[in-house]
C-alpha cells in the first residue's frame with residue numbers, strides 16, 4: 228500500500244475538522260467536496276455561503292455535502308473569538324486590533340483551531356506563505372520545548388523511496404541550535420511516513436573536510452544533539468549529500484558513521500539550500516514533493532503553494548488531519 232493510501236485510511240470516518248479559509252478558490256472547494264463526501268475529514272470552508280456555492284458550481288460536479296460553510300462576516304461567536312484573540316496575544320494586541328485582524332480569513336480560521344472548534348488548517352492557495360503561517364506562529368505557537376517551526380517535504384517516488392527534506396520553507400538562516408531542533412522534529416515527522424529515521428545534517432563538507440563558519444554551524448548542531456539524552460534516532464553530520472545518500476561514498480568519506488550512505492532524512496544548512504534542494508529532486512529527480520508540512524506547532528497548520536492543484540489541496544488536508552490525529 229502506498230503511503231498516501233495509508234494516511235487516508237488512518238483518518239477515514241474520524242470526523243477530523245480541517246478549516247479551509249479560501250472558500251472562493253475552485254481548487255480548494257473541489258478538494259473540500261471530495262474530502263467531505265468521502266467522509267475523509269469534515270472540511271470547514273470559510274466564505275460567504277452564496278459565493279462559496281457559486282465557486283463550487285463553477286468548479287464542476289461538486290457539492291458541499293459533508294462540509295460546513297462558515298461566513299466570518301456573520302459568525303455568531305465573533306465576540307468570544309475576539310476576546311480569545313486578545314487573551315492569547317497577551318498585551319500584543321487590543322480589542323480593536325483583534326476585531327480588524329479576525330476579518331482576515333487566515334486569522335479567523337487560525338482562531339477556530341486555537342479555540343478547539345477545528346483540528347487543523349490548510350491555506351495558501353491564494354495567500355503568501357507569510358500571510359498563511361504568521362497567524363499560526365502568533366496564536367497557535369510552538370509545542371513546549373520547540374522554539375521554531377520549520378517546513379519539511381516528504382519526497383516520494385514509487386512505493387518505497389521516501390525521504391524527508393527540511394527546512395525548505397520557513398527559516399532563512401537557522402542557527403546551530405535551530406538545526407538540532409529541526410533534526411529532532413524531522414525524525415519525528417519521518418515516522419508519520421513510516422520511515423525509520425536516519426538523519427543527515429548536510430553541508431558542503433564531510434566531518435571537517437572543509438572548515439568555514441557555514442560548515443562549523445552544522446558541526447555544532449551535531450555537538451548539540453550529542454549533548455542531549457534520550458534521542459531515539461541515528462544522526463550524523465556534517466555530511467555532504469553524496470556521503471549521506473550513497474553507500475560507497477559514505478563508506479569512503481565517513482566510514483564510522485551510522486548514517487552515511489543510508490540517510491533518509493536530510494536537514495539542510497539554510498533555506499536557500501533546502502528550498503533549492505527539494506525543487507531539484509522534484510523537477511530533475513521526478514520525486515513527488517508533498518508539503519511543505521509545518522512541524523512543531525501545537526496544532527497543525529499547513530501552507531499550500533499558490534501554484535497548487537486540487538490534488539495538492541486534498542493531499543495537504545490528508546496530512547494535516549494525520550498530524551491532528553497524532554496530536555490528540
Ligand code: ACO
Pocket residue numbers: 319356357358360361364365369374375376377395396397398399502518519
Ligand atoms: N517558528 C516559530 N515562531 C516564529 C517563527 C518560527 N520559525 N518565526 C517567527 N515566529 C514568531 C515570532 O516569535 C513572533 O511571535 P510573537 O509575535 O508572539 O512575538 C511572530 O512569529 C511574528 O514574528 P516576525 O519575526 O514578525 O515574523 P514575520 O511576520 O516577519 O515572518 C515568516 C515569519 C513568515 C515565517 C518569515 O520568516 C518568512 O517569510 N519566512 C520565509 C517564508 C518563505 O518565503 N518561504 C519560501 C516559500 S515556501 C516554498 O517554496 C515551499
